Amino acid sequence: MSSSNSPVVYQLGHKPIKDHCYSPNFDLLAVTKDNVVELYQTSLNSTARPKLIATLEGHDKTVTSVDFSPDGSRILTCSQDRNALVWEYNAQQGQYKPTLVLLRINRAATVCRWSPKGDKFAVGSADRVIAVCYYEEENDWWVSKHLKKPLKSTITSLSWHPNNVLLAAGSTDGHVRVFSAFIKGLDEKPEPSVWGTKLPFQTLVGDYTNVSGSWVHDVAFNEDGEANSLAFVSHDGTLSIVYPQGEGLPPAAFVSIKTGYLPFRSLLFLADSVIAGGYNCNLIVFEGDQNGWKELYVVEKQKDLIHDEPPKDDDQEISSHQALNMFKQMDLKGRVNSKPLAGSGKALATTHQNTITSLRWYGDGKVSTSGIDGKIVIFDL
Amino acid sequence: MDDWRRIDIDALEPENHLCKLDLIPQVDPVSPEQAQAVAQSVKQNLSLGKFLEALQTALDTPPYVSDESTKVLHAETVFEVLASIKNNHNASEYGNFVSQLSSEQQDTLIKYIYKIMGMPFGAKHGALMLGWFEKTVDVTGMGPVVRFFSDRRTV
Numbered sequence: 128m129s130s131s132n133s134p135v136v137y138q139l140g141h142k143p144i145k146d147h148c149y150s151p152n153f154d155l156l157a158v159t160k161d162n163v164v165e166l167y168q169t170s171l172n173s174t175a176r177p178k179l180i181a182t183l184e185g186h187d188k189t190v191t192s193v194d195f196s197p198d199g200s201r202i203l204t205c206s207q208d209r210n211a212l213v214w215e216y217n218a219q220q221g222q223y224k225p226t227l228v229l230l231r232i233n234r235a236a237t238v239c240r241w242s243p244k245g246d247k248f249a250v251g252s253a254d255r256v257i258a259v260c261y262y263e264e265e266n267d268w269w270v271s272k273h274l275k276k277p278l279k280s281t282i283t284s285l286s287w288h289p290n291n292v293l294l295a296a297g298s299t300d301g302h303v304r305v306f307s308a309f310i311k312g313l314d315e316k317p318e319p320s321v322w323g324t325k326l327p328f329q330t331l332v333g334d335y336t337n338v339s340g341s342w343v344h345d346v347a348f349n350e351d352g353e354a355n356s357l358a359f360v361s362h363d364g365t366l367s368i369v370y371p372q373g374e375g376l377p378p379a380a381f382v383s384i385k386t387g388y389l390p391f392r393s394l395l396f397l398a399d400s401v402i403a404g405g406y407n408c409n410l411i412v413f414e415g416d417q418n419g420w421k422e423l424y425v426v427e428k429q430k431d432l433i434h435d436e437p438p439k440d441d442d443q444e445i446s447s448h449q450a451l452n453m454f455k456q457m458d459l460k461g462r463v464n465s466k467p468l469a470g471s472g473k474a475l476a477t478t479h480q481n482t483i484t485s486l487r488w489y490g491d492g493k494v495s496t497s498g499i500d501g502k503i504v505i506f507d508l
Numbered sequence: 509m510d511d512w513r514r515i516d517i518d519a520l521e522p523e524n525h526l527c528k529l530d531l532i533p534q535v536d537p538v539s540p541e542q543a544q545a546v547a548q549s550v551k552q553n554l555s556l557g558k559f560l561e562a563l564q565t566a567l568d569t570p571p572y573v574s575d576e577s578t579k580v581l582h583a584e585t586v587f588e589v590l591a592s593i594k595n596n597h598n599a600s601e602y603g604n605f606v607s608q609l610s611s612e613q614q615d616t617l618i619k620y621i622y623k624i625m626g627m628p629f630g631a632k633h634g635a636l637m638l639g640w641f642e643k644t645v646d647v648t649g650m651g652p653v654v655r656f657f658s659d660r661r662t663v
Contacts, residue, residue, distance in 0.1 A: 233517050255524050279526040300526055301660070340533060340660035364654040385611055387649030390658070433645050 134478050135174055135505040139165070146192045146485045147497035150199040153490050157183075157202055158497060159190040164204050164214075166223070171490050172505075185212050185225045192238045197245040205236035211250045211260070213269060228269040230258045240285045247310060249294055251282030257296055259308040259328075274306050274329055284345040288354045290317040292326055295333075295357055297343030303359045303369075305333035321355050323374045333371055337383065339363040344405065347396040350488075358401050360391035366403060368396075370417050380417040393486040395494065402494055402508065404483035408475055410494070410506060426506060427477045478504050533661040538571035543578045547585045554592050560608055562589045567613040567620075572661040579663060580627070586620040587630065594636055602643035617644055618652035619663045 139158060147158045156167040156177050163184050167177030186206035194203045202223070205211040209232050212225040230236060234253035241248045247261040250271070255278045258271035280300040287294055294308040307326035309317070316326075323332040337343070341362040348354040358368045364386050372379040392405030400423070401413040410426035474480060481499035489495040494506045518525060546569045553562035566586045571578050593605060606614060621644065624630035625637045645653065 275524075279524060279530060300530070338661075339655060339658055340531065341658035361658075362654075363658040364651050385615075385651055385655070387651035388654075389650065390654060433649055 132507040134507070135172070136478060137169075137177055137503040139167070139177070139501055139503060141501045143481075143499040144484060144497040144501060144503070145190070146194075147495065147503055148193050148195045148202075148487060149489065149495065150195050151197065152199065155195070155199070156503065157193045157195065158503065159193050159204070162186050162188060162190060162206070164190055164193050164202070166202075177503075181223055183212075183214055183223055183225070185214075186210060188235070191236060192240075194239055194241050194248070196241045196248075197243060201241075201245070203239050203241060203248055205239040205250050207235035209234065209236060209252075209254075211236055211239055211258075211269075226268060228258075228260050228271065230260070230271055231273070232256060232258060234281075237282055238285050240287060242287050242291050242308075243289050244291045246291075246313060247308070249285050249287070249296075249308060251285050251296060253281040255279055255281070257282055257285070257294070257306070257308075259294070259310065261310050261313055272310065272328060274308065276329070277331070277334075278304070283343060284359075286347045286357075288322070288348050289352065290320070290354075292317045293322055293332065293348075293354075295346045295348060297346040297359055299342045301336050301340040301343060301361065303333075303335045303343055303346050303357065304331060305357065306331055321371045321373050332374070333357070333369070333378075335359075335367070335369050335378070335381065337361045337363060337365055337367055339365075344391060345393045347394055349396050349398065351398045356396075358394060358396040360394050360403055360405070362390045364388055364390050366391065366394070366401060366413060366420070368401070368415070368420060382415065382417070382420050384413070384420050384422070386411070386422065392482060392484055393496075395486050395488060402486060404479075404486055404496060406482050408477045408479040408481060408483060408498070410483070410486075410496070410508070412508065426508060430476050478502070531660055533572050535572050535661065537573040538569070538578060538582075539574065540578045540581065542569075543571055543574070543581050543585075547581065550585050550589060554589065557596075559589070559593050559596065560605060563593070563605060563617075564609065564613060567609065567616045570616050570619070570661075570663045572663070583620060583623050583627065583663065584629070586617075587624050587633075590621075590624075590640055591633070591636060594639070599639050599643070602640060603647055606644050606647040611648075614644065614648045615652045615655050615659075616663070618648070619656050619659070622656055623663050 142160050145159045153171045158165050163182050166181040168180045169177035186208050188206050188208035190206045192205050202214040211228040214223045214225050217224045232252045232254040236250050236252045238251040250258045257274040260269045260271040263270045280298045282296050282298050284297040292309045295305045297303045307330040309328050343359050343361050346359040349356045356370045360366050367383040369378050370380040389406035391403040394403040404410040409429050412423045414423045479498040483496050483498050485497050487495050489505050496504050550562045550566050566589050571582050621641050
């Protein structure tokens with residue numbers, strides 16, 4: 128069931144990539160790296176290594192998130208230095224220039240996402256607030272309104288509803304909350320939906336939690352256009368999908384499936400399928416509806432860590448037995464055996480050699496991933 | 509001010525914290541008497557040779573919200589079941605027991621195996637606990653271990 132085409136891999140150095148984003152036409156790729164964001168020139172389905180064309184330097188701590196505006200003209204970044212910046216290309220100077228965002232937060236900014244129309248954006252933070260930001264022309268800066276109650280923990284993830292008003296946020300207290308981020312004078316009144324009818328700013332239209340109370344790593348509205356369902360992944364290795372019924376009513380369905388994998392860090396939700404990846408360094412595809420969800424397939428062959436059976440085709444992973452022998456050697460002789468053990472390559476069987484940090488849609492229904500191993504990979508599922 | 513990074517900014521807005529009370533799981537508290545009653549019925553099942561029932565009863569009633577002595581009491585009950593299954597069965601049969609448990613019960617079993625291994629009486633029976641651990645993850649995979657580490661409903 129796995130893909131026939133092998134994935135396209137870009138090894139962009141060896142520093143961890145926390146987040147990545149393509150421009151809408153896939154000719155620019157932005158990746159976070161330490162305190163900067165690197166901007167690469169590439170093209171759709173190109174197998175050549177992307178060319179570094181600019182380094183966005185403006186943050187003085189780790190950049191945690193990056194996002195292209197829907198029209199591709201602006202790049203949004205946020206960082207642990209408590210700031211967010213909006214970058215635009217200045218043709219006269221031939222470089223990208225940042226615009227300040229007045230976030231008014233006292234702790235790290237953890238995640239940032241443009242709204243679907245691109246006229247505002249949200250920044251989640253460890254300061255227990257979500258800053259919803261919009262442009263103020265008089266002063267040439269971005270101002271923010273805070274979503275505060277009832278948040279009491281770090282925001283880990285954000286997802287916008289296509290109506291440009293509703294915003295879902297996952298946090299470390301195990302909750303996913305759906306807020307109205309309606310900005311007066313900017314937004315038009317949204318059409319009534321299962322999420323609610325009257326939606327002034329800060330209205331909490333949904334609050335869901337996993338049973339274990341563990342961190343929510345990522346949340347996503349269904350991208351089928353209706354967005355009448357919401358999916359999230361938690362640190363207890365579960366995937367949950369909520370189907371709200373209407374204002375003031377309990378959800379029509381709340382499906383939660385436990386998996387046997389290490390927790391997922393990021394997910395994509397389209398119609399009746401979810402793609403998730405994370406600490407297991409692999410992608411898993413799920414399928415289902417209100418009546419239930421199930422795992423459809425694992426994208427890459429992976430070694431079974433419990434049963435310690437080497438994969439049949441090519442054994443690249445080091446087994447616990449080999450590791451034990453290696454340490455015995457080190458203990459006895461005080462050095463590592465100079466001859467490489469047979470088949471003891473330390474590589475994982477998956478393309479990503481470390482945690483997958485973010486998943487994004489790529490062209491032609493493909494998926495791009497970034498990882499702590501410094502790789503950007505494009506999978507054709 | 510030189511050391512502004514050291515200011516305790518949380519002290520400025522005490523009401524916005526997640527406090528310990530917020531993290532207590534939303535499940536019914538279990539009293540010592542209830543845990544005692546479970547222990548009794550488990551013992552009864554064991555004496556009748558109903559090992560699976562005993563295991564299921566013990567794993568269905570973990571005291572997530574209660575004092576430490578009740579939690580220890582229940583851990584001892586679970587340990588008793590595991591030990592008496594061992595005394596009456598071959599280690600290769602553990603897998604049968606585990607596969608007859610619900611997913612929730614399997615998660616709870618792993619939580620108790622970890623807990624018991626960390627207690628003095630469990631440490632004395634390392635081989636027994638590791639045997640159970642091996643056979644359990646053999647059936648369940650890594651999921652329950654991940655949930656043991658992340659679940660706020662501790663045993």
